[in-house]
Amino acid sequence: MSAAPQPPQRPAVRVTVAQLQVSDDHTANREAVGDAFATASRASADVLVLPEYASGFDARGVGAEHAEPLDGPFVTLLRTRARATGVAVLAGTTLPADGDDPRAVNAVVAVDGSGELVGVYRKVHLYDAFGQRESERLAPGPADAPPLVVEVGGLTFGVLTCYDLRFPESARRLVDAGAQVLVVPAAWASGDLKAMHWRTLAIARAIENTAAVVAVGQAGRGVTGRSLVVAPDGVVGLEMDEQPQVRTVDLDGAALLRVREQNPSLANRRYAVVPVG
Template sequence: MTSRPEPPVRPAVRVTLAQLSVGPDREANVLVARDALRTAARARADVVVLPEYASAFDPRGVGIELAEPLDGPFVSALRADAAAHGLTVVAGTTLPGGEPGPDGRPRGVNAVVAVAPTGEIAGVYRKVHLYDAFGQRESERLAPGPADAPPLVVEAAGLRFGVLTCYDLRFPESARRLVDAGADVLVVPAAWAAGPLKAMHWRALAVARAIENTAAVVAVGQAGKGVVGRSLVVGPDGVVGLEADEEPQVRTVDLDADEMHAVRERNPSLTHRRYAVVPRD
């Protein structure tokens, strides 16, 4: 009989990274997500992070046809299991209700939902930077979130987790805005598209966002066709403490809150800033 892992020794915060392979079958995706939450609970995690588009994914593009509302089966299952296991859950999904595109066709919204350990929705981040790059046109299928929406920062076990997603990682202003709102950890659910240099960009950008913000980065990539996987955890000093390969897997790490705060004392670069981050019109 395998013994249950010991709970984290405070001030550590235990985080589970669920690098899942996701397809268009919504019912199957709910089962995979729930299994990841059970794994996180067995590991005595405080927080579990699922990738972008965890509710449904098509590597050719995600749009309104894969969207479901916040009271739909996917988020409802996350809420029920978060409450049952006492977990904070961060997961990517696609919501209906986006503004129509220039051609008048309806669009969905690429969103990240944060669920509190009570099962209540703690917040929803709607992706600001759509992936219109490297030959992709996410904006044809999805509408952007408002750039001036309040940053989504949720507290769990004494640390504050700021949420962005995938292509946002290429925009340092997004991460800095979350840190200005109090984030100690940057959480990045992603379905990072595969291609030349893309895995290298993913890793380099996660490390850069950690160093420049003296914040930990928990970057959770989707595994499978057309995406790179390669989830990683970066400390506020830029040291990569966990790095996955391309295969589906669930990994758990402890973040040392005291050490994270000590890094900011040793390197007070945030206090030396001379410029603020403000949304563009």
């Protein structure tokens, strides 16, 4: 059995949630991200969370035409603004696929408050559902890659992306790696029951893992918006509508530990999560 979690270094970790409307204009998107950093800095945030595909998006599908390398303009901007403001950032982007694969990769990058690129998560579960075929344009990340977990302000954040939210084992694997906060950048497609699924699944992942959930969606045509922050007991502390907006919340690490003491379901579990295929 693992050692008991230690209290966070401060009473709360401040998170800025940026529900942006993203277009296929990469320059305009970078300007919007710069504005979100400015808002986060004014709010004295520790970390800024941007949605999936924050570098460039087309509701008809995102592929190689939107891909930028890790040393390209988007990630360079993230690193520059993080270094200037001291605000860490978790952001969805699109990377070139490896080798001769003509597709791209749906990814989330993690940059710390000094501007260092500290991790990349390549989306494992591609959105081949509800009439969509994301795998035609995107290559999946390896299921056995180490989970992306990063420490900010004494709390450990674990990263998954959009459709991953429908797979509880993805969230549990992050929690097994130490995550106390599950971060879900998304461009959750709109449609019948989709907003209800988004909200319900975010709350479920919080309750079953006794973890906070920061689910950040895109605003605009073809996507749901409705970003939300859920406490580890399932209480929704922040919920947005469909419009672009940027809000800041505090995550209480001590309250998270109290929930895990009262509901020790992680300690009581009888099954492990391992990659397959």
